[in-house]
Amino acid sequence: MTEAARESIRPSSLLSLEDQRRMRANEANWDARTPIHVASRFYGLADELDPERWFAPFEWDDLGPLDGRDLVHLQCHLGTETIPLAARGARAVGLDLSGASVTAARELAARSGIAVEYVQGNVYDAVQTLGERRFDVVYTGKGALCYLPDLDRWAREIARLLRPGGRLYIVEFHPLLNSLGLTPELDEGTALLLRHDYLGGRGPVRRDGTHTYTDGPAVTGATECFEWMHGIAEVVNAVTGAGLRVARLRESHELPWPRWPDMVRTASGWWRLPDPAPRIPLLYALLARA
Numbered sequence: 275m276t277e278a279a280r281e282s283i284r285p286s287s288l289l290s291l292e293d294q295r296r297m298r299a300n301e302a303n304w305d306a307r308t309p310i311h312v313a314s315r316f317y318g319l320a321d322e323l324d325p326e327r328w329f330a331p332f333e334w335d336d337l338g339p340l341d342g343r344d345l346v347h348l349q350c351h352l353g354t355e356t357i358p359l360a361a362r363g364a365r366a367v368g369l370d371l372s373g374a375s376v377t378a379a380r381e382l383a384a385r386s387g388i389a390v391e392y393v394q395g396n397v398y399d400a401v402q403t404l405g406e407r408r409f410d411v412v413y414t415g416k417g418a419l420c421y422l423p424d425l426d427r428w429a430r431e432i433a434r435l436l437r438p439g440g441r442l443y444i445v446e447f448h449p450l451l452n453s454l455g456l457t458p459e460l461d462e463g464t465a466l467l468l469r470h471d472y473l474g475g476r477g478p479v480r481r482d483g484t485h486t487y488t489d490g491p492a493v494t495g496a497t498e499c500f501e502w503m504h505g506i507a508e509v510v511n512a513v514t515g516a517g518l519r520v521a522r523l524r525e526s527h528e529l530p531w532p533r534w535p536d537m538v539r540t541a542s543g544w545w546r547l548p549d550p551a552p553r554i555p556l557l558y559a560l561l562a563r564a
């Protein structure tokens with residue numbers, strides 16, 4: 275094989291054929307979810323809401339100054355987090371697998387008057403798709419890693435996206451959150467049980483994505499989607515295995531939206547379990563340096 279041919283191979287094509295098929299199913303499912311999300315109260319795109327409401331205050335501390343920094347937001351969906359990052363001065367690029375999401379994100383950025391570049395692509399091909407550009411900050415999370423079958427390959431792609439000294443910042447729902455579910459007989463309360471895997475390793479979970487996580491009508495058409503569980507150790511080992519140095523790991527008992535019915539609002543505007551529920555991590559943030 276020639277050097278040119280080798281370079282033109284998309285890294286995503288090195289994943290198993292089954293995982294490539296699952297990612298195509300996810301792409302179609304996210305395209306189908308997008309119009310529902312755009313119209314939803316959950317994302318509130320028609321409302322005059324604080325664009326920074328998806329961010330915890332500690333995120334800005336960890337990210338540090340963004341002014342003039344090159345930043346890529348992986349799995350940006352509608353760009354609801356990309357816009358605030360750009361508004362803080364970053365030269366922001368959002369990348370997402372779903373063409374419908376990228377189109378909606380471009381429209382939202384144009385309406386907000388904030389300059390953001392959006393690119394459609396698979397995170398596993400990010401270096402090629404972004405033309406070998408390098409970034410000071412890679413930001414991702416809040417419902418992103420569960421769509422990735424292989425974190426080692428993902429972390430290696432991120433390491434190649436970063437300039438020396440650049441930062442990876444993952445702010446992601448905690449695997450403990452994903453493993454909890456309401457007890458079937460108490461579905462109006464916060465009686466939570468461990469109902470799903472915390473650790474990965476059992477392969478993908480096939481879901482019927484008819485009901486997305488926002489308000490609005492059911493998804494029609496491409497309802498099949500796949501998720502992969504990733505424990506904290508898997509994330510940390512993928513990041514350090516790719517040569518990045520973990521600078522900080524946080525666990526937070528607050529979420530940007532009320533995941534269960536009787537969660538209570540905190541002073542930061544986020545949500546936590548009501549007292550006297552045990553204080554458990556619902557979200558984590560990992561800062562790593564190249």
Ligand SMILES: C[S@@+](CC[C@H](N)C(=O)[O-])C[C@H]1O[C@@H](n2cnc3c(N)ncnc32)[C@H](O)[C@@H]1O
Nearest residue numbers: 304349350351370371372396397415416417421
């Ligand atoms: C829940 S959203 C996360 C974004 C943001 N935190 C939010 O809540 O709007 C998940 C996004 O990941 C994207 N996605 C899933 N698999 C991907 C992949 N392999 N490469 C790039 N984007 C992917 C989907 O298209 C979707 O827009």
